[in-house]
Amino acid sequence: MTKSMLARFMLAASMAVWATTSIAAEPGAERSDESPDRAAESAPEDQTLSPDQIYEARRLGLQLYSEKKYQAAYPHLMTAAKHGFKRPQAQLGFMHLSGLGNTKKDTRYAIGWLGVAADGLTERPIEKYFNDIWRKIPQEHVPGYQKLVDSFVANYGTDANDIKCKRVNKRGSKIRQVRCELTDPNGRPIRDELEDAFRATMQEFEQYGGGSAPGGGPGGGSGEPR
Numbered sequence: 089m090t091k092s093m094l095a096r097f098m099l100a101a102s103m104a105v106w107a108t109t110s111i112a113a114e115p116g117a118e119r120s121d122e123s124p125d126r127a128a129e130s131a132p133e134d135q136t137l138s139p140d141q142i143y144e145a146r147r148l149g150l151q152l153y154s155e156k157k158y159q160a161a162y163p164h165l166m167t168a169a170k171h172g173f174k175r176p177q178a179q180l181g182f183m184h185l186s187g188l189g190n191t192k193k194d195t196r197y198a199i200g201w202l203g204v205a206a207d208g209l210t211e212r213p214i215e216k217y218f219n220d221i222w223r224k225i226p227q228e229h230v231p232g233y234q235k236l237v238d239s240f241v242a243n244y245g246t247d248a249n250d251i252k253c254k255r256v257n258k259r260g261s262k263i264r265q266v267r268c269e270l271t272d273p274n275g276r277p278i279r280d281e282l283e284d285a286f287r288a289t290m291q292e293f294e295q296y297g298g299g300s301a302p303g304g305g306p307g308g309g310s311g312e313p314r
Contacts, residue, residue: 139278142167142168142171142270143282144282145165145167145168146164146168146173146176147282148164149162149164149165149176149179150179153165153179158183158190158191160189161179162191165180169201169205169244170244170249171249171251172245172246172250172251173251174214174253174268175205177201177202177204177205178201178202178206178214178217180197180201181197181199181200181201181202181203181218182202184198184201185198185202196233196236199218199221199222199225199236199237200236200237200239200240201240202214202217202221203218203222203233204237204240204241204244204245205218206218207237207245208245208246208247208253209253209255209266210253211265211266249270251268251270251271252268252269252275252277253266253269254267255267
């Protein structure tokens with residue numbers, strides 16, 4: 089498969105699987121000549137933040153993304169993603185895939201963030217979306233992209249950030265979903281005190297294959313914070 093064929097697949101996957109009524113993805117994600125494992129090395133560093141600041145960054149990122157304010161959402165999603173939260177990671181990956189909000193189109197960043205979002209216990213739509221893309225990577229490029237994903241997992245995975253994820257019932261429903269929380273030095277979950285208030289303002293997250301996902305991409309709906 090040529091580079092142009094892979095780019096066309098990326099565009100087709102993003103539009104066909106996660107199409108929205110009001111957002112059209114930009115032309116296919118482009119690959120640079122840079123080695124894929126360098127993507128993780130150039131991710132920006134944050135100063136040490138409190139749990140409240142990290143949860144607030146997640147809330148702001150998800151809220152702004154749901155409002156299609158992608159450029160404004162990006163730094164907040166980045167903060168939450170770097171601290172191990174699955175949905176912000178998946179949304180960053182989709183943004184780099186589609187060029188939303190002037191985000192740099194680059195399959196290295198897209199696959200890196202989608203790979204760590206799909207690692208371990210995660211939402212099935214995120215896992216399936218990543219696997220669909222992974223299967224189309226030319227075999228000769230798989231080792232480089234595997235090294236890239238491993239680097240993202242080592243730096244931004246749940247284990248690296250003391251995040252605990254578990255499956256819980258969606259409020260008022262029997263539908264199971266993943267909830268991730270920061271933990272204290274003793275391994276006890278740190279609750280997001282504003283989570284319930286935040287959830288009340290957000291739209292329901294649509295299941296994979298069940299129609300369009302608001303906001304576009306894996307985890308495009310606002311729904312429950314991850």
